Amino acid sequence: MKTIGVVIGTNDEPVTDEYYSKNEKTLSKLEEIDIFSDYIPYDYAIFAEIKRVGEKNNYEVIPLFGDEFTLSDANKCDYIFSVFEGVYSFMVGGIERYTKYMNILKKTKAKVYPSQKIQEFIIKKHKYMKYLVDKGYKISPTYFINLKRYNVDTIMKFIEKNDFKEIIIKPELGAFKTGFKRINNPTKKKITDYLLKLKKQNYLNVLLQSFIGEFNKYGEIKTYWSGGKFLYAYRQQWLDGEGVFSEVEDKQLLRECKVTGKKLLDDLSKDFEKLIHCRIDFACCINNDNRCREFFINEIEICPTIGTEDYELDGRAYKLIANNLIREISS
Numbered sequence: 393m394k395t396i397g398v399v400i401g402t403n404d405e406p407v408t409d410e411y412y413s414k415n416e417k418t419l420s421k422l423e424e425i426d427i428f429s430d431y432i433p434y435d436y437a438i439f440a441e442i443k444r445v446g447e448k449n450n451y452e453v454i455p456l457f458g459d460e461f462t463l464s465d466a467n468k469c470d471y472i473f474s475v476f477e478g479v480y481s482f483m484v485g486g487i488e489r490y491t492k493y494m495n496i497l498k499k500t501k502a503k504v505y506p507s508q509k510i511q512e513f514i515i516k517k518h519k520y521m522k523y524l525v526d527k528g529y530k531i532s533p534t535y536f537i538n539l540k541r542y543n544v545d546t547i548m549k550f551i552e553k554n555d556f557k558e559i560i561i562k563p564e565l566g567a568f569k570t571g572f573k574r575i576n577n578p579t580k581k582k583i584t585d586y587l588l589k590l591k592k593q594n595y596l597n598v599l600l601q602s603f604i605g606e607f608n609k610y611g612e613i614k615t616y617w618s619g620g621k622f623l624y625a626y627r628q629q630w631l632d633g634e635g636v637f638s639e640v641e642d643k644q645l646l647r648e649c650k651v652t653g654k655k656l657l658d659d660l661s662k663d664f665e666k667l668i669h670c671r672i673d674f675a676c677c678i679n680n681d682n683r684c685r686e687f688f689i690n691e692i693e694i695c696p697t698i699g700t701e702d703y704e705l706d707g708r709a710y711k712l713i714a715n716n717l718i719r720e721i722s723s
Contacts, residue, residue, distance in 0.1 A: 610676040
């Protein structure tokens with residue numbers, strides 16, 4: 393019997409009581425690892441589905457806890473599926489744990505989904521955003537800063553050339569807005585001070601973009617894909633620091649996002665590998681006098697957090713992940 397290890401341990405985005413009541417038999421197996429109905433993080437729910445489907449197909453499915461698993465643990469598996477991924481490893485243990493996590497996935501004899509190569513490619517946003525530009529996809533004008541070596545005068549020239557009155561700085565390995573900074577009337581001192589702060593927090597690279605006022609007005613369109621197929625989408629806006637979620641009412645816009653998303657997944661499959669699941673986020677607005685909503689690709693997540701707003705819109709997500717993973721492993 394072959395073994396599938398599922399990397400979990402986010403302690404994030406617990407399932408609702410309603411979700412538990414509909415999936416109690418599957419989720420009750422988590423009690424074996426001291427996870428009970430009063431708090432079940434989303435990644436444990438995914439693990440439970442993979443365990444259910446895997447065991448039906450004669451696989452042993454075991455947990456690998458992201459904050460502590462070792463190369464020896466990884467090598468006990470034939471396959472590894474990451475839910476807890478590199479950003480979470482950085483959040484719980486800094487750059488040391490992130491480096492260790494990536495080295496384990498790189499060195500293990502197990503086949504890793506998604507592979508260490510593409511995980512690192514997506515985490516290092518400057519790499520995948522350059523890839524998007526090279527492939528002809530629209531992104532927001534972006535300046536990439538290596539915190540080990542940069543010239544603030546060159547950064548200021550980029551800001552002045554693009555006439556940015558307000559900017560955002562966001563670090564790679566940042567999540568849930570950690571490290572995110574909005575700077576009005578950017579100056580050398582404001583930028584230098586903030587980059588030094590991020591460097592002290594062990595971030596390596598950051599992205600600088602214009603603050604786009606229409607971003608929150610029109611919202612971010614988050615599209616979720618499993619097995620290369622579109623599953624659902626929703627719009628996210630922000631109010632008083634909290635996410636507000638709604639249906640994408642503009643069906644023409646949604647069709648455009650779906651066409652672009654499918655093309656991107658096909659490119660990634662051809663250039664890297666087929667993804668078990670993926671979230672592609674679209675944001676507004678690139679300057680365009682003819683159309684106020686010129687959406688562009690804002691972010692790609694290949695180990696996306698699937699919170700309440702996701703599985704309540706379509707509760708099939710966890711089951712599809714499990715079925716697509718087992719299908720891919722067995723093919």
